[in-house]
Amino acid sequence: MHPVIAGRLLFPLHEALKRKPTFRWLGRLEAMQWWPAEQLEAYRLERLRALLGFAGERVPYYRDLFRRHDIVPARATFEDLARIPPLTRQAVRERFADLQASPPAGPVQTLATGGSTGVPVTVLVDMARLGFGEAARLRAHRWFGLEPGEREIVLWGSPIEVTRQDAVRALRDRLLNSRLLSAFDLGEAALARYADALDRFRPAKIYGYASAIYLLARYLEARGRRPARPPRGIFTTAEPLFDFQRATIERVFASPVGQEYGARDAGLIANECPAGGLHIPAEGVHVEILGDRGDGVGEITVTLFDSWSFPIIRYRTGDLGRLDTGACRCGRTLPRLGGVEGRHTDFLVTPDGRCLHALSAIYVLREAPRVAEFAVRQDALHHVVVSVVPAPGFSAADAAAIRTRLGGVLGPRVEVEVVQVAEIARAASGKFRYVVSAVAEEVLTRMLEPEGAAR
DSSP, X not given: OOHHHIIIIIHHHHHHHTTOOHHHHHHHHHHHTTSOHHHHHHHHHHHHHHHHHHHHHHOHHHHHXXXXXXXXXXXXXXXXXXXXXXXXXXXXXXSTGGGSOSSOSSOEEEEEOOOTTSSOOEEEEEHHHHHHHHHHHHHHHHTTTOOTTSOEEEEEOOOSSOOHHHHHHHHHHHHTTEEEEETTOOSHHHHHHHHHHHHHHOOSEEEEEHHHHHHHHHHHHHTTOOOSSOOSEEEEESSOOOHXXXXXXXXXXXSOEEEEEEETTTEEEEEEOTTSOEEOOTTTEEEXXXXXXXXXXXXXXXXXXXXXXXXXXXXXXXXXXXEEOXXXXXXXXXXXEEEEEEEGXXXXXXXXXXXXXXXXXXXXXXXXXXXXXXXXEEEETTEEEEEEEEOTTOOHHHHHHHHHHHHHHHOTTSEEEEEEOSOOOOOTTSOOOSEEESSHHHHHHHXXXXXXXXX
């Protein structure tokens, strides 16, 4: 489909039929990103009061919460917002019915997380929230000169077996100039097909899991291949994007990379601009950092102004990050995240009270010779399992070297076990995490709990 027809006719029609205000928002967001900070903040305050007023009237959970904490929505400030106890995953699971607006603000969809940060959680999203998020994403792609409707390849978790519903979606995607490649299958044969698809389709952009795009880039480089036409932008999402992944992707595809940060339950939270700023779409999203550990890093907590049917107010994401108070070189006045360090479960914790970033283990394994792939799982405070897919020549000496080097990072009280596997399984969602800790969630939650926080 011609990009102009797809972007100016079919895509807007598709969104309008689903009752999503995507393109109404997109035009407004293009102007708002340049507003003076004072004007943007006044607008945001209006939106906050509208959300709190709606929640106080039609959502039992918040009606009770606002009464107990003396919150008056019509006069509320962002300082008042900070007095509302944060919304946790546990509260969402236990008070699910009470968190729903009655009646809902239009049609809703159910979204469930994959549980990679702990126990899975389910939220309801309406078309207002989905439309704003899609508009913010399209605006960020425009930062790289990419208009709606341009050819894209999406590398995403999707069933390998195609049902009738999947076939309908595939037809819709073709009309909108999108091609879906399954991140559930990233074996050699699949990667070869994906490499051929790149050459046939010649996408203007690629969007998908950071690890999946990185793996495809590594495959192309190993085979001495390059895309027939380099995409003009690559956008990674759903997982942390590490510097070594970015470097490989940019080198192989000869394309700039823009990171997207968000979550199914928490929505789209930030997009990277070509100047490197990780901008928050503040017209509809408010970000706080809770439990600052002393260096500005704490738990990213979000309020979504468009979450009407299931209000997301001060929702603790389980991710660690910080805000950046400086101005971005791109000139946009949108606030920025200074960085996202990862989820609680991306960290390793030790018996002596240390908290180690995933990169502390990744760097050890990346430098290990004769290791094709790896994954690290901490199943107990004193025990870490390293799964490795061995390359030719891998021996007991290599395993011992890994135990020694990683043991030096973790300390003598942590046992490091190295096991050889044929392949590293991806999560049911298709995502991949190099490091997962089953015990870090509890330790970090306790460490970052704000003083005097309501339980």
